[in-house]
Amino acid sequence: MSLAGEVKRRLQMLIRRDRFQRELEEEMRLHLDLRRDQQIASGAAPEDAGRAAHRRFGNITRIKERSHMAWGWNWLETFLQDAGYGVRSMLRTPAITFVALLSLALGIGANTVIFSFLDAMMLRSLPVRDPQRLVKLGNEDWNGITDSFASAELYSYPFYRQFKRENSVFSETAAILSMLNPVHGFVDESKDPEVINVQTVSGTYFQTLGVGAQLGRTLNEADDASKGDHPVAVISNAFWKSRFAGNPAVVGHKLKLGDTAFDIVGVAPPEFFGTKVGEAPDAWAPLSMSEAIPPGWGSYDKNFSESLYILGRLKPGVSMEQAAANVNVLFRQILLSFPDAKLTQENLARLNRTQVPLESLERGISDLRRAYSQPLQVLMVIVALVLLIACANIANLLLARSTARARELAVRQALGAGRARIVRQLLTESLLLALAGGALGIAFAVAATRILLNMISQGSDIIPLDVSLNFRLLAFTCAVTVCTALLFGTLPSIRGTRLQLTDSLKSGSAGSRGTSRTLMAKILVASQVALSLVLITGACLFLRTLINLNRAGTGFNKQNVLRLNIDSTLTGFKDDDPRLRMLYKEIEARVSVLPGVEAASFSAFTFNQGSWNSMITVTGMPIDRHVNVKHNVIGDAYFRVMQIPLLAGRTFGQQDTSTSQHVAIISEHMAHNLFPSGSPIGRTYFIGSPDAPEPPRQVQVIGIARDVKFADLQEPMAYIDYLPYTQREWGFGDFDVRYTGDFGAISSQVQQTIRSIDRRLPISHVTTLDEEVARSFGNQAIIAKLSAFFGLVAVFLSCIGLYGLMSYLVGRRTGEIGIRMALGAGRNQVGWQVMREIAVLVLAGIAVGLPATLAGARLVRNMLYGLGGTDPLSLAAAAVVLAMAGLLAGYLPARRAARINPLTALRYE
């Protein structure tokens, strides 16, 4: 007995319902006719024969009904009936329906949007084979290169090789460079450079993940077997589609990266985006080629150039703990076995201290997750609260409507409709409302998701994050919708059907249930106010944080600075080539004489762009390994561009050449804390650790600059020093220009000038320093904007709730008010009475919301800047906003109450 067959037959019956019904009727008619004929044949009179046939057959209508029920669709039919009835009754009160739909669409849509981001960043598994068996060494996801001994996060290629060979816990082991190389490369014979994001990986990468090629082959062990002689690449599906228009003969085409032409050997499958969520490489190349791929990050054979993540697939039956034990044993063995390991006391102590943690790679690596998990969770709570408020609102509206329909419901119950049946019908109406709201919400979400993704991306490049509709998302939205319907529908439907029938039929109004219903409505409205208080206070806190961040001192003048990136790798010069330095000098000189340009300089970093840091040792001071100094490599005019005041000494100039005494300018904070008393100028210090493979380099201090913010606005004051690029090679990216006048004009002039010097140089990321600083607190800005928006929505919904409730109360009390006025109450007095009631509701809501608000604020304390968690100003502002909104919402009903004409009111009664 196959279930599928049964379902199929049931469906057929549903679809061809009319035909089945006709057939059944025909069949039954035949039966009756035959029986009648039989009766006549056995001698009955024709009339008697018909009656006898009917008697033997039974109740035809009931039998038809029972056959009908056999098809199993009667629930659907009742539902459709109820739904049809629901649509009609919703259309009868279009204002209520409109408000309900709008708030539902907004509430459900917002929940869908935020959930889609949560899903994409935090919940979804990588599209690879058995992702739950994949682990990664280290759990902090650093990006970069280090030479420090015993790093538990980043590893060198020789370490990876040896680890792969010797470990006994991973069935497969792979390595991946911790950074994506954004190369300006060329496709085939093209002369126009284009940005190709290349991810270098070990030959085992695809095999470890269990990802095959959709075309050609993936990388393999042989591609990674020896240094520099396997120029092959696998391209992503997106790159194949966009750059090669999905050409099936793409294998054999070439990508020129740096000086090397790479053969495209395959195309990765469509769903595969790599192992990092929010980063989608265009191509994967073997680590054996890393030095050939600009900017040449990583090394194939240096034991202490650590820049790789190591990934592994756990052997069957091996637990995370067993794997960690084996990894840590090998970690020590391998590091100690390197002949060039500097086994200083410090390094050995560090090795003993370090424990390599293992991290599940099921959901991939993600910086996005790190940055956005808390904001997203906060937003999820915010949108859930908004939806709750919307539910309370709709419950209230339905409650009011069910009062208006009390008579209708009473009549139906009097005619014998069961209470359960009526509750079901009212719930069907709620569900219908919720479904319509949910559908609108999904439409809203599709649009809003794009907007939010743009907001998060904060630049020209959209973060490659798949936040499109998917099954999990739709399931979530459906669940939310149904829960919503139950939340706002249950109370009114149960209330609405609890009737003293005679009362309702007699008076035609709400009768004696009035007070309890009003109490319920008041509780709903007060809780809306309480929830709104939470949301508005949150919005105030985040907005104040944003304002504080905008005002925060950076130490440099962020106005009127243009900055752009130049990829010098296309010149073919190495970082230490003097011709490269000449090129920089020429660009600086030519740009700085442009009209409107005050100064121009290259720099390794400006703000929020990562860092190069190391320890230093000041000559004559004890060695302190905890000192960490951020180094910036700059042109001569950098301080003038950034307007960082020089406090003592001089800046870099013509006299500082590659052969002269190496010099440095240090920050104020560094001068105060790391140097002995007296002026640091003229003193020397060593950059680098005595434990590092490369010997420290000595520099002499020639100046002291004011402290600036370097990584972000929240960081504590950092030690910073500046080195001239004439003495310290750097493959530059950043070019900074201080200008006056119009940004657009200056920008195009600067770009033209650079092209006229060397047309090959690709220019990218043209922006302002101000923008760059704002980008560093982009997620605070998003939270502030979104929480303000949802706070306003909450207030708006609460106002509708208040307004609706008070209008209803005034309407119901027309008679009472009339009597009061007839007995001498003044109009103002009546109006105030209504206002007073609103004030009590709002105050009650605020009182209830206060503890919740304080608790909530404590939870988000670490997301605030320049504020304590319990910011009285924000709380007061929120309370005032709510009070104002409440008065506004109450004004119309109060005025209506004051305008009641006692005569009309009493006649009405």
Add this chain to the structure above:
Amino acid sequence: MAAILRRKPDPAGNRDEIPPGTLYLLILKSLAVGGRLHGYEIAEFIESCSDEVLQVEEGSLYPALQRMLIKGWVKGEWGVTAGNRRARYYTLTPDGKKQLGVELSQFERVMGAIFRVIQTA
């Protein structure tokens, strides 16, 4: 099992209602013996085979047949009667034959049990 039949005073006298729960069994058996029957023929078959003792409320055959159609125990095909009228003829499917076995053994078990009870001393 559906088709619980309500006792009705029958002027024609001494007929007994079929025991509850056996309607499927009777229909399946009728089709197994009769091959291709329409609703009226099934009713006639049951009554004549039981020497007019068992009386089916004839209409209740139809909901039962509908359920059996859904379950896939019987198949319905339209054909023409001797009197040249359109009628739906039912036949057993392989599933139906299997079901007949199930219903039969069930019935025998219950009847056996009842028999044992009433025979006890």
